[in-house]
Amino acid sequence: MITADYTILIVMGVAMVIAAGSFSIIARYLFDRGLADRSTLKPNIIDLYQTYIAHTRKQTGRIGVAFWIHSVSAGIFISTGVCYTIGRFILPRII
Structure with missing residues (x-):
């Protein structure tokens, strides 16, 4: 692995942690207000997003x-991830 590989992995890792953390904030917001059920075995994430957007827009206007x-x-x-995969693995085989 080269330095660029490690850099990409770090960028992706930080982005993943931030995405997971912000999703946990969304889920906690919905659970605390009774807008989502914790016991759902297979929650539909799109429904969680739509509920969060609708509720926050209703409460704050945004x-x-x-x-x-x-x-x-x-x-x-x-x-x-997509750009890295294309640039690192696909383009060198084509060019």
């Missing part, structure tokens, strides 16, 4: 900050 942090960090995680 979408909660935790959702934006989660969305951005998950996007960074995914796009970093």
